Amino acid sequence: MQKRLFAGICTLLMLAHYAHAQFTVKGRVLDAYTKEALVGASVQLGQNTTGTITGSDGSFALQTMQKPTSLLVSYLGYNPRQVPYQEQFTLVSLTPTSNQLNQVIVSASRQAQSRTEAPVAISILSSQVLQETKATTLDQVLNKVNGVYMVNLGNEQHTMAIRQPIGYSSLFLYLEDGIPIRTAGDFNHNALIEINMAALKNIEVIRGPASSLYGSEAIGGAVNFITQAPAPVPMAKVQVEGSNQGYRRTDFSVSNTFGKVGIFAGGYYAAQRDGIISHSDFDKLAFTLRADYRIKPRTKLTTSASLVDYKTDQTGGLDSTRFYKKEYSSLHTFTYRKVNALRLRSTLEHAWNDQNQTQATLFFRNNAIGQNPFYAIGNVQGNARKAKGEINEDAFSSYGLIAQHRKIFSFLNASLIAGLSADYSPATYTARYIAIDRDENGLYTGYTPSDSLLTHYSVDLLNTAVYAQAELSPLERLKLVAALRYDRLDYTFDNYLPSSSFTGAPDEENGYRQFSPKLGLTYDFGKSNGVYANYSLGFAPPQITELYRGVKVPTLQPSDFRSYEVGGWWSFLQHKAYLEVSLYQMDGKDEIISVRLDDGSYQNQNAGRTRHRGLEYTLNYAPSEALSIRVSGTNARHWFLDYVERGADYSGNEMATAPQFIGNAEVTYRPVFLKGMRFGVEWQRVGKYYMDPLNSETYGGYHLFNARVGYAFKGFEAWINAINLTDKLYATTVDKYSYGKSYRQGVPRTFNVGVGYQFIGKGG
Structure with missing residues (x-):
């Protein structure tokens, strides 16, 4: 009995000793910039094998018998x-x-x-x-991606070239969290006006057709803008900036998680006043509200709303004389574009088990794009005024649904993704005639509206x-x-006017109908070396305005593109490059x-057959922690295999506005001795084209040089960006x-100066 009592006392003493010596380690792992929770990050106790992974809110907790000195934290895609x-x-x-490989x-x-x-x-930005980067326009970040040339047309207006010439056709699909920003068939090349840059987490750019997953218009590429998720801790941020060219902008954001709801x-609000070009002001307000509700550990509901209110003056291009003399006064005094856009989406994700996951998204869009467009102005023959x-x-x-299920199988590391989508989008289009006055210098001074309907x-x-898949x-x-x-x-067209070659087609x-296949493979050689190959098909139907506006009999055919691609990635110099x-x-x-007509207006037509061939490459090298x-x-070539335009045969010719070389290089220095400081120099090159x-x-x-300097300290940040540092005279497109000739002038030397502050709470 005494032996048993003695053993029991010893056991209790030992348990008390270990309980007293045990340490509980708690914390949370976040993205350094967005403050989003990093789910599944690895946390280890120094060099010890003891570790855990973070939960859905980025938090972790583990126990150890010895007081740790440090934690080693890692996550895929992060340092x-x-x-x-x-x-x-x-x-x-x-x-x-x-x-970018990791x-x-x-x-x-x-x-x-x-x-x-x-x-x-x-590519991932x-x-x-x-x-x-502190971009004031999206081209300042997207043009860092190989194979991408986003043309800045002023005031966030743009056009794009990804594996295509610079143009205005619907060959690029723009997404927000995987949902097209605008509906298929009613697309405008300026859709990125509707992006809220202040709400972005990152951007993914697919180059080449992606129709097998996203459908029509994903031909030259698909750009997916991924919005910020709520932070698991209290966060607030505000920043203001301005430029010497009359640009002003204020960004703001707040975030937190309350129990299961984040x-x-x-x-942001941006405005342009008194720029280098007369009649070039603009205003934009963009706002995003997002709520993430963790219903259960395996079930999550994400709901977001984005609102954009935008209006800009339109300036058009310059003739060669005015361009080279830097006479930037606009011939247009009243043209404008305005956009009001509302997007709502709600996504339910549920993991049934480790092998089955389902997600379903309901979305709604409401868009109105109003214009007094400069490109629709045509001179009256015989009357110069x-x-x-x-x-x-x-x-x-738009009223839409996208649903998808993923099944993982136990053999050959196989998986199957199957989904469906539906998008019903009733649309209206109205155009009214205006009579325009010109002065002796060719300036369009004003207009007289009328009740005459051109199209309705x-x-x-x-x-x-x-x-x-x-x-x-x-x-x-x-x-x-x-x-x-x-x-x-399916298009059901209802013309409210008598049909004609001007008012449009009859009812x-x-x-x-389109099948879009894709076949691909990747082979991993190990040590961050691998290759891939794919074949894919992309397609684009005629847009509503292309098909019906200003034609009596619709004749445009859908476009399709067959793509063949090989590539690879190689790491070397001890993974520093x-x-x-x-x-x-x-x-x-x-x-x-x-096609631009003689009177200055445009007309759409099919181009027969074309070919696009290119080599894209990116080299990253980090010789040290600071550099x-x-x-x-x-390097690319775009040409017509078979194309006749108004009786002229262009077969074998290069396509217009198709640069043979596009390059972007950047050197960034972050001195170790001054944490939070950064210096960057960027070179942009667009090669010659017809x-x-x-x-x-x-x-x-042209060659263009940009420089960026910034410093962050305890939540405060200040920066100076110099765009076109050498004040180069260049045109974004000709x-x-x-x-x-028509030249779209590039921005002269511009200095953007900004300050900001971010508050971060621990949240417990």
Whole structure:
């Protein structure tokens, strides 16, 4: 009995000793820039094998018998970090890695996966890039991606070139959290006006067709803007900036999580006054509200709303004389574009188990795009003091659903994604005639509105689709991907005016059916080296305005593009450098292009057959912790295989406004001895291209240099960005027509100066 009592006392003493010696380590892991929770991050006790992973709010907790000195925290796509242990609570912020291979993407399959598992050319602009660039327009970040040239047309207006010439056709799909910003078939090349830059977490850019997953218009590429999720801790941010060219902007955001519900609200107001070009003011208000509700550990509901109120003056291009003399006065005194856009979406995600996951999204859009467009102005023959134009409005509402299920199988590391989508978008279009006055210098001084309707119609657009994507690994390092999507687009056109070659086609119904396949593979050689290959098909139906406006009989055919692509990635110099390369050929059939007529107006027509071939590459090199170097480039050729325009045969000619080289390079220095300081120098190169399909004259392109300096300290931040540091005279795009040339002038040397403050609470 005494022995038992003695043993029991010893056991209690030992338990008391261990209980007293046990330490509980608690904390949370966040993105250093957005303050989003990093779910599934690895946390280890120094060099100890004891560790855990973070939960849905980025938090972790583990126990140890010995007091730890430090924590080693790592997460895919972020730089690992060793931080000292704090007894109360450890808040760890990780910065995104500059190595694009080691990142998580969602755009290639609508599911999170490693970049190296996707057989596509895809680039990620991380939260760090967005925060440090301090872009006032999206081209300042998107043009860092190889193969991308986003043209700045002023005041956030733009056009795009991704594996295509610079143009205004609907060959690029713009997404917000995987949902198209505008409905298929009623697309405007200026859709990125509706992006709220203050609410972005990162941007993913797919180059090449992505129709097998996203449907029509994802031909040259798809750009997915991913919004910020709510922070698990209290966060508030405000920043103000201005430029020497009359630009002003204020950004703001707040976020926190209350129990199971996280809230993010953020936006910005920007204005331009008294710029270098007369009649070039603009105002934009963008606001996003997002709520994430963790219903259960495996069930999450995400609801967001984005609102954009935008209006800008329109200036148009300059003739060669005014461009080279820097006479930037606009000939247009009353033209404008205004956009009112509302987007709502609600996504329910549920993981049934580790092998089955379902997500479903309901979305609503309400858009109105009103214009008094400069490009619709045509001079009246025989009267130099008169011209004609129009005021128009394109409006639509959308009601849509996207549902998807993913199944993981126990053999060959296989998985299957299957989904469906439906988008019903009734749209209206109205254009009224205006009579325009000109002075002796060709200045369009004013206009007289009228009740004369040029075009007035409605279209019910219904886009339904089903898709599937299968993945499997017959060998350990080999992954095969096969995808197929079937789209059905139905247009029901109702012309409220008598049909004619001017007012539009008669009432009718048009339908388009399309299968979009994709085959791809990746092979991992290990040590961050691998290759991929894919074949895919992209398509685009005629847009509503292309098909019905100003024609008596619709004749445009849908365009399709067959793409063949190989590429790879290689890491070397002890993983301090990596190279990513893509080689592609894309053959287009019935490509729809915009033709400028002699009176200055535009007309759409099919281009027969075209070919696009190019080599894209990015080299990243970080020789030290303080220094990083990136070089991105594209060598490409775009030409007509078979194309006749108004009796002129351009077969074999280069396509107009198709640069043969696009390059962007950047050097960033973050001195170790002055934490929070950064210096960056960027070079942008656009090579020569033909101004017209006749290939009669070339524009030599330009070199552009930008510099950025910033300093962050304890929540405060200040920066100075110098755009076009050498004050280079350049045009973002140049076109040649029968009556002359049109230059869209680039920005002169511009200094943007800003300050900001961010408050972060621990949240417990």
